Amino acid sequence: MTEPDKRTVVALGGAGAMGAPAVEVLAARGDIAELVIADRDLDAAERLAARLAGGSTPLTPYAADATDPVRLRALFRDADLVINTTGPFFRLGVPVLRAAIDTRTDYADICDDWEPTLEMLALDAEARRAGVTAVIGAGASPGTSNMLAALAARELDTVDDLHTAWPVDVPFVGDDRAQDSAVGLSAATVHWMQQLSGTIRTWSSGGPAERPPLEAITLDYPGRGKGTAYTVGHPEPVTLPRTRSVTRDSTCVMVVRPLTAAYLMTLRDDIDRGRLTLEEAAAALDDPAARRLARSVANRLSLRGPGALPAFFALAAGSRDGRPHTIGARLVASPRGMARATGIPLALAAGQILDGSVRVPGVHAPDAVLDPERYFDELAAHTDPPRGGRGEVVAVDRA
Structure with a gap:
C-alpha cells in the first residue's frame, strides 16, 4: 500500500x-x-x-x-x-x-x-x-472519553447504559491546575458555567431528554463499588447513543467532592435566577462570597460523594451471551x-x-x-x- x-x-x-x-x-x-x-x-x-x-x-x-x-x-x-x-x-x-x-x-x-x-x-x-x-x-471529554466508552461497550452484545466521567477536584494522574491557570482558563470556565445552568441534554429511557444539570447519578464501578457523580452538559450523551445503540440511559458526569458540588449548585441557581452572569459565576469560582459559601455548606449535607469511583472513566452496562455484564474503562495515565x-x-x-x-x-x-x-x-x-x-x-x- x-x-x-x-x-x-x-x-x-x-x-x-x-x-x-x-x-x-x-x-x-x-x-x-x-x-x-x-x-x-x-x-x-x-x-x-x-x-x-x-x-x-x-x-x-x-x-x-x-x-x-x-x-x-x-x-x-x-x-x-x-x-x-x-x-x-x-x-x-x-x-x-x-x-x-x-x-x-x-x-x-x-x-x-x-x-x-x-x-x-x-x-x-x-x-x-x-x-x-x-x-x-x-x-x-469528549474525545478520550468516547474512546474509553468504545473499549467498554464493544465487550457487550447490547448496551443498556453508557456513562462517561471526568474529574473536577479529585486526584488524577493528568491533573495540573497550576499549569492550566498559567495558560488561562477563563473561556473554559465560562463555558463550564453555561453547561451547569439551564437545562442539558441527556439520554434517558432510550431517548433524548432535557434535564437540569448537577443531578446525582450513583454508579457501581467493577471491582471498586458505588459512588455518586453529578451530571454536566456535554456531547457524549448526544453522540454515544447514536454510535453504541444505548437502549436505556447515557450521561456525562463530573467526579466531584460534595462541598464542591454544593457550591456549583449554588452558582447554578444564581445563574438561573438572573443573579449572576456566566462571567460573574466563573469569577466566583476563584473568589467565593461568604454568603454563597454558607448556602453551599448547608446544601452539602444532603449530597453524596464519589466514594471509590475512578477519576476519568467510561462505564457500560448491558448483556453478553444473554447474561448481564458491566464493563469499566478508566484512564490511568494522561498528558499533564x-x-x-x-x-x-x-x-x-x-x-x-x-x-x-x-x-x-x-x-x-x-x-x-x-x-x-x-x-x-x-x-x-x-x-x-x-x-x-x-x-x-x-x-x-x-x-
Whole structure:
C-alpha cells in the first residue's frame, strides 16, 4: 500500500492554549507538506513557529479571523485538513465546519458543547456529498472519553447504559491546575458555567431528554463499588447513543467532592435566577462570597460523594451471551494539564485522517471512526511520564 501524499494542514487557533500542543504533535510527524498556524494573535503564531522551526514540517504563521466567512474559506481552499480549537463552539463550531464543507476540506475539532454538536451532526449529509470527513469533539471529554466508552461497550452484545466521567477536584494522574491557570482558563470556565445552568441534554429511557444539570447519578464501578457523580452538559450523551445503540440511559458526569458540588449548585441557581452572569459565576469560582459559601455548606449535607469511583472513566452496562455484564474503562495515565490533555488527542485524531486510516465522509463522533487501540497506543507516548502502550494508559475492569 502506497503512502498517501503529504498534505497541507491548517491549525485554526493553533497558537492558543489547546491549539499549540496539537501543532507540536503534528509538526513532529514528518508527513505534512505545510502546517499553517492560523490564529487571531499573529505574534503568538510567529513565536510558536519559531520555537518549532528546524524540523521536517514547514510552518507558516497566519493571521486568521474565525468570524470572517470569506477569509476563512480562502484559507481553507488550499488545505487538505483543518483542525479547529477556536471557541466558544456554540458561536464558532458550526460556521467553521460549514466553511470546511464548502471548500471540501477534512475537519477535526475539540467541541465540548452539546448544542452545536447537534447542529454539526445535522450537517452529515452535506459533508458526505462533499466527500468531507469531519470528526467533532476529539479532545479529552469528549474525545478520550468516547474512546474509553468504545473499549467498554464493544465487550457487550447490547448496551443498556453508557456513562462517561471526568474529574473536577479529585486526584488524577493528568491533573495540573497550576499549569492550566498559567495558560488561562477563563473561556473554559465560562463555558463550564453555561453547561451547569439551564437545562442539558441527556439520554434517558432510550431517548433524548432535557434535564437540569448537577443531578446525582450513583454508579457501581467493577471491582471498586458505588459512588455518586453529578451530571454536566456535554456531547457524549448526544453522540454515544447514536454510535453504541444505548437502549436505556447515557450521561456525562463530573467526579466531584460534595462541598464542591454544593457550591456549583449554588452558582447554578444564581445563574438561573438572573443573579449572576456566566462571567460573574466563573469569577466566583476563584473568589467565593461568604454568603454563597454558607448556602453551599448547608446544601452539602444532603449530597453524596464519589466514594471509590475512578477519576476519568467510561462505564457500560448491558448483556453478553444473554447474561448481564458491566464493563469499566478508566484512564490511568494522561498528558499533564487540561491544555495538553485536550490538544494532543486532537492531533492523534487528525493523524488517523491524514494517513488515510479514517476516510469515511460525513460528520462523526470520535468513537464512530477512530481506532481505539491505535489511539491509546499513541497517547501513551505523550503521557507524563511517557508510557509503553495502551496497556499502561487504560485499565478495563469487568463484572
